[in-house]
Amino acid sequence: MHIREIERLLEKFYNGETSLQEEALLREWFASAEIPSHLASLKAQFAPDLVKSKAELPDEAFDEAFFQLIDQHEKTHKAYSLRKMIYAGLGLAASLAIMLSIYLEFKPRTIEDTFNDPALAYEEVQRAMLFVSSKLNKGMEPVRQGTASFNAGMEKASDFNKMSLIKNYFKIE
C-alpha cells in the first residue's frame, strides 16, 4: 500500500474516524517488515493484541464453578419457596380455625322442630310432661314428709296456747 494512503489512514485513526476494516489494514501494514523510520515509533500502537491483558479466566473451571453456583442458587430458592408454602398453609389453617370458632360461638341458636306430625309431637310433649311430673311427685315426697313433721311439731307447740288460756283465766280472776 502506498505510504500516502497509510498516512491518510493514520490521520483518520488519530481523529477517531477510522472504520474497523481500516484499523485492521493499519495493523496489517505495521506488522509487515519495512516501516519508514518516521512511523517506526508508532508500531507498538498497532500490535495485533494491543495490551490485551495476559490474565485470563480458567475456561472450563470457570464454567463449572458458574453452574455449581447456579445450582446452589436454585436449590436455596426451591427450599425457600417450599418453606413459604408451608407457612402459607399453616396460616390458612389457623385463620380457618379462628373463623370456625367465631362462627360456632356467635351463630344464632334457633329451636328446630323435630317432629312433623302434630299428634306425635303432642304425644311426645305429654310423655315429657309425665316424666317431669313423676319426678316432681318424687321430689315433693320429702317436702311432704318435712311439712308433716313440721305440722306435728306445731301441734305440740299449740299447747302453749293453753298456757295463755290459763293466764287469761287468772287475769279474769
Added chain:
Amino acid sequence: MFVMLNRLALEMTAEEFKHSILVFKQKLYRLGLRLLNDEEEAADVVQDVFVKLWNMREQLIQYRSVEALAMTMTRNVCLDRLKTPHRMVRLGHQSDLQQEASNPELAYELGETTAIIADSIRLLPQQQQLVMHLRDVEHFEFEEIASITGMNLNHIRVNLSRARKAVRERLVKHHNYAYQGN
C-alpha cells in the same frame, strides 16, 4: 418421568448458555480488569454478570447483541463497585499496581513498548480508557460502544481521538529518548 424431562430441558439450556453466553467471559474479564485493576474482583464481577444473565435467560432473545448487553452490565457492575466505600481502600492497592507497572525492571520483562502503552492507557481519564479499550483492544463497532457506554458517537470519537493521541505522544517521546540514548 416429568422430573427427568424437566431436567433434560434444563440441561439443554445450560448447554446453550455455556456455548452462546459464557464464551464472552474473557472479554468481560478484560473490561473488568481495565476498570477495576483487580484480578479477583474482575473475576467476581464476571460471575455476577453471568448470574444476572442466567436469571434473565428467557428474555435474552429480545436483545440484538447479548455481547453488548453483557459488556454494558459488566461496566455497570464495575462502576457500582468503584463507588462503594470498601473500594476506596482498595484504590490504594491500585496505585501500588501502577507503581509496579512503572517499575523499569518489570517494564523490561513485559516488553518495553507494551508496558509504555499499558501505562499510558492506565493514566487516561476513565471514559477515554473505556472507549479505547472497547475499540482498540476488543474491536467493537462504534454503535456497540455507544450502547455499552451510553455515550453518543461524537463523544466516543472525541474520547478515542484523545486517548490515541496521548498514547502516540508517549510512544514518540520514548522513541526519541531511545534514539538519543543510542
